[in-house]
Amino acid sequence: DAKTTQPPSMDCAEGRAANLPCNHSTISGNEYVYWYRQIHSQGPQYIIHGLKNNETNEMASLIITEDRKSSTLILPHATLRDTAVYYCIVRGLAGNQFYFGTGTSLTVIP
Amino acid sequence: KAGVTQTPRYLIKTRGQQVTLSCSPISGHRSVSWYQQTPGQGLQFLFEYFSETQRNKGNFPGRFSGRQFSNSRSEMNVSTLELGDSALYLCASSLVPPPGGLHGYTFGSGTRLTVV
Numbered sequence: 001d002a003k004t005t006q007p008p009s010m011d012c013a014e015g016r017a018a019n020l021p022c023n024h025s026t027i028s029g030n031e032y033v034y035w036y037r038q039i040h041s042q043g044p045q046y047i048i049h050g051l052k053n054n055e056t057n058e059m060a061s062l063i064i065t066e067d068r069k070s071s072t073l074i075l076p077h078a079t080l081r082d083t084a085v086y087y088c089i090v091r092g093l094a095g096n097q098f099y100f101g102t103g104t105s106l107t108v109i110p
Numbered sequence: 111k112a113g114v115t116q117t118p119r120y121l122i123k124t125r126g127q128q129v130t131l132s133c134s135p136i137s138g139h140r141s142v143s144w145y146q147q148t149p150g151q152g153l154q155f156l157f158e159y160f161s162e163t164q165r166n167k168g169n170f171p172g173r174f175s176g177r178q179f180s181n182s183r184s185e186m187n188v189s190t191l192e193l194g195d196s197a198l199y200l201c202a203s204s205l206v207p208p209p210g211g212l213h214g215y216t217f218g219s220g221t222r223l224t225v226v
Contacts, residue, residue: 034214043114043200043217044153087153098215100145100153 004088009105012082018075020104022088025069032091033064034098035073037084044087044100047073078108112136114203114218122224128189131221135182135203142184143215144176147198156199159184160206191225198222 005023012018024033032051036044048055048062050071055062061074075082087103115134123129135142144156155168159178176186182203188195202215 036214041219043202043219044215046214046216049214098153098155102152 003099004090004101006088006101006104008102009107011107011109012078014080014108014110015077018078018082018106018108020073020086020106021070022073023070024088024090027068027090033062033071034089034091035060035062036087036089038087039084080108080110082106083108114201114216116201116218116221118221119219120222122226123191124226125191125193127191128187129191129223130185130187131199133184133201133218135184136216139203139205140182141204141206142178142182143202144184144186145200145202147200147220153200156186193225196223196225
């Protein structure tokens with residue numbers, strides 16, 4: 001499975017959109033991009049995943065570049081409860097695990 | 111519906127002892143995975159079970175073992191505990207393993223193990 005690169009930390013003002021980037025330049029054609037987040041002292045929580053098209057659900061939007069080498073998770077209106085570590089993960093259908101990496105620590109500021 | 115339940119939530123053990131952690135997946139989920147989380151190494155994959163069979167194993171010593179029962183509940187065991195085994199142990203379940211598990215896992219809140 002391809003590895004990912006994320007900025008270690010980001011701040012976002014409450015009510016504004018939080019845009020979290022992820023680089024996955026070695027991604028192969030059958031690998032999906034997943035996003036999870038982990039709020040302090042809890043288990044990781046699934047947010048969204050995609051293959052090549054942009055995706056949106058009730059939690060977030062996922063924008064994947066045309067060459068699929070990078071993606072951006074968008075939280076449209078960040079709240080204080082969105083403060084967490086966000087993990088971008090690339091995994092193929094045959095992948096045997098999620099490689100979480102170090103993630104991005106997002107702090108939403110009042 | 112009930113989430114993934116891990117017991118106990120907290121545990122303190124002495125070096126050299128062994129420990130067993132339990133995970134009850136979401137009802138109907140047949141795939142269970144275990145991860146170890148430490149401040150230095152982050153989240154690391156331990157093993158994955160499906161239908162009572164270990165499908166994959168991470169890069170951990172043989173002191174770490176696990177099993178899955180016919181009701182999909184899973185246990186992991188660590189023998190001869192070392193100080194470095196202190197960590198948050200997370201269990202995750204999904205309906206089926208990949209390629210069916212594309213929506214990912216649902217994680218439990220974990221068991222915090224402290225080895226003294």
